[in-house]
Amino acid sequence: MQLEFLISPTWSGHASLPRRDSCRRSRFEMGPEGTPDPAGKGACARSESRSLLRLVMLAFVCLGVAGAQQQTMHLTLAEARRIALQNNPQFSAARLTAAAAYQVPTEIKAVIQPQFVGNLTGVGADSGSRLAAGALNNPIVYDRIGSGMSISQLITDFGRTNALASSAKLHAEAQDQQVETTRANILLAVSRSYFAVLQAESVLHVAEETVKERQLIAEQVGALTSAKLKSQLDLSFANVNLADAKLLLASAQNNIASAQAQLAEAMGLPGQTAFALDDEPLPQAMPDQVQPLLDEALRNRPELANLRLEENAAERFAQAERDLYFPTISVVGTAGFVPTGQVQIPGRYGAVGVNVSIPIFNGGLFKARHTEAELKARAAAQNITAQENRVIRDVRTAWLAATTAYDKLGLTQQLLDQAKLALDLAQSRYNLGLSSIVELSQAQLNLTSAQISAAVAKYDYQSQAALVAFQTGTLR
Secondary structure (H helix, E strand, C coil), rough: CCCCCCCCCCCCCCCCCCCHHHHHHCCCCCCCCCCHHHHHHHHHHHHHHHHHHHHHHHHHHHHHHHHHHHEEEEEEEHHHHHHHHHHHHHHHHHHHHHHHHCCCCHHHHHHHCCCCCCCCCCCCCCCHHHHHHHCCCCCCCCEEEEEEEEEEEEEECCCHHHHHHHHHHHHHHHHHHHHHHHHHHHHHHHHHHHHHHHHHHHHHHHHHHHHHHHHHHHHHHHHHHHHHCCCHHHHHHHHHHHHHHHHHHHHHHHHHHHHHHHHHCCCCCCCCCEEEECCCCCCCCCCCCCHHHHHHHHCCEEEHHHHHHHHHHHHHHHHHHHHHHEEEEEEEEEEEEEEECCCCCCEEEEEEEEEEECCCCCCCHHHHHHHHHHHHHHHHHHHHHHHHHHHHHHHHHHHHHHHHHHHHHHHHHHHHHHHHHHHHHHHHHHHHHCHHHHHHHHHHHHHHHHHHHHHHHHHHHHHHHHHHHHHHHCCC
């Protein structure tokens, strides 16, 4: 951004800058006694100070205005999408959630790794103390200080831990599909907002041209009315049409500001309010049959991939809950030294043992957990079917809307051509006095409506094509 200052040698308005020669003369003005007048010199100095202060204030005001004017961001659709993926907090949150999910399998598999624990124990006991209650262990307590290490290792739990880890891994992969879903939603929002801004700009251009044309006609009719060649009614109709065009312009200006705000929010730049967007080429026409799009959507939609992975995760978890019925086998060992203690305690110790835990009865807990997991797995399968039905519906709806929008491209162009021809004929008839202002006004309204329809049709089709790409899982 460039900021240029143009400082005029004189001020227009209430105050003006004193000229250098006048200040020089004021320094040699004589007082009543024929001596130099110091007041003249002081007045000149004060005037120069005030002028300098005004210049400084003007500079600060100009800098403030320049800072307030935000620089316009020039974008293509690809750049807008890239910026959105970089800045949108929803996408960052989805990726962090997926990264966190990949830590769960490691947490689960930790139980099948060796577990080392260091021990340091110091005991001071009354002579001859015995533990009478609280534990089944050696009841004799001796003074001692001991250190050692314990190790425990799960030998087997008959696949339960592996099934849990596999379920967690599948769930993490499902979270990756959630990231893709979030990504697709962001790209769709950016694309539709991008085309909404271009559409609003196109309508704004139509509104501006309409105001210019109707302003010209109003001036012409006004001149003819002043010359008594047209009635006051004609002038009133012309002014009404001009006022209607100005209302259209005001609405278009509001719509473009709203569309730019939506684009800024979708890109994660809420403070940016000025965009210069490149036009995008029209996509190809929609296929004649919707079935290829349906097949593509059922293969590519990340929501379906997410649900399929969640179903597999639920099945693996049900298998892990079934394995609760099996025993677990583990080995435990401990060893250490007793550097100081009573003579009854050896200077070192060590032991190793194998533990087998066999579930016998727990009030039906394991059976209920297994049944719950199986029911959730079956529910996950039904969720896939329900989502597939929604995908098929959404793809059909988007395909129909895009096909209709593509057909409107040619129809609106035909409408625009006919509206231009009708306005030319109406203008000629009105100039020749063969028709009233009502016919001309209606032709003007028809042309404006046709121009807006033609401007909207192009970007509406591009927006609908982006929606079809989203629904089929191919929006990139």
